[in-house]
Amino acid sequence: MSSMTLVESELDPRDAIYRCVVPAGEPWLHEIRKGEHLRIVDLEGNQAVDTLFYNADDPQERYSAVDTIRRQGSLYLNAGTQLISSEGNVMLTIVADTCGRHDTLGGACATESNTVRYALEKRFMHACRDNFCSELIRREEYGIAKRDIAPNINFFMNVPVTPDGKLTFEDGISAPGKYVEMRAEMDVIYLISNCPQLNNPCNAYNPTPIRLLIWDGQTT
Numbered sequence: 150m151s152s153m154t155l156v157e158s159e160l161d162p163r164d165a166i167y168r169c170v171v172p173a174g175e176p177w178l179h180e181i182r183k184g185e186h187l188r189i190v191d192l193e194g195n196q197a198v199d200t201l202f203y204n205a206d207d208p209q210e211r212y213s214a215v216d217t218i219r220r221q222g223s224l225y226l227n228a229g230t231q232l233i234s235s236e237g238n239v240m241l242t243i244v245a246d247t248c249g250r251h252d253t254l255g256g257a258c259a260t261e262s263n264t265v266r267y268a269l270e271k272r273f274m275h276a277c278r279d280n281f282c283s284e285l286i287r288r289e290e291y292g293i294a295k296r297d298i299a300p301n302i303n304f305f306m307n308v309p310v311t312p313d314g315k316l317t318f319e320d321g322i323s324a325p326g327k328y329v330e331m332r333a334e335m336d337v338i339y340l341i342s343n344c345p346q347l348n349n350p351c352n353a354y355n356p357t358p359i360r361l362l363i364w365d366g367q368t369t
């Protein structure tokens with residue numbers, strides 16, 4: 150098991166300039182300005198928060214799981230990880246983390262993968278990919294479309310890699326109130342699917358809400 154570095158934030162929730170609760174199974178899209186901090190709080194524990202982000206000035210530049218893994222030389226994300234773009238630039242930095250491990254290998258759940266992994270009749274269940282697509286259509290002013298949905302981050306999700314290289318979906322290691330916080334290193338369009346998955350233990354078979362907080366650059 151890789152080392153887990155737990156780092157608490159010094160930011161006070163009372164100073165946040167934005168806060169909201171994203172209900173279980175719902176998407177969220179928001180612009181985060183350079184220097185702002187975004188905190189994602191796992192309110193009830195073991196929720197999976199599927200995440201993508203794009204350069205607000207040029208959405209063709211987006212989060213790259215491959216470049217992030219290569220740059221940090223580690224498969225898991227935690228405090229100190231720089232989240233790298235498809236152009237090799239740092240988009241956000243994880244500055245605080247009380248969970249200790251986040252996944253960027255497992256991908257977002259989709260109706261197609263639900264039928265392959267579980268059962269044919271699961272194809273009608275709501276999935277993260279549906280959330281990404283429907284939110285991008287609803288916010289079409291950003292010009293981001295289905296083709297721009299690339300491998301994502303699953304915050305709070307535990308997908309350990311076995312010694313012989315297999316991916317396994319395991320019970321979460323998060324707990325109520327655990328959070329991850331990142332600082333934007335450029336203006337980004339931040340897209341979340343608060344995972345509605347009911348078929349695997351990534352969210353304890355029970356999707357739950359998350360809280361989001363944003364602080365402006367002056368408070369840091």
Ligand SMILES: [Zn+2]
Pocket residue numbers: 197199257258259276277278344345346
């Ligand atoms: Zn999902």
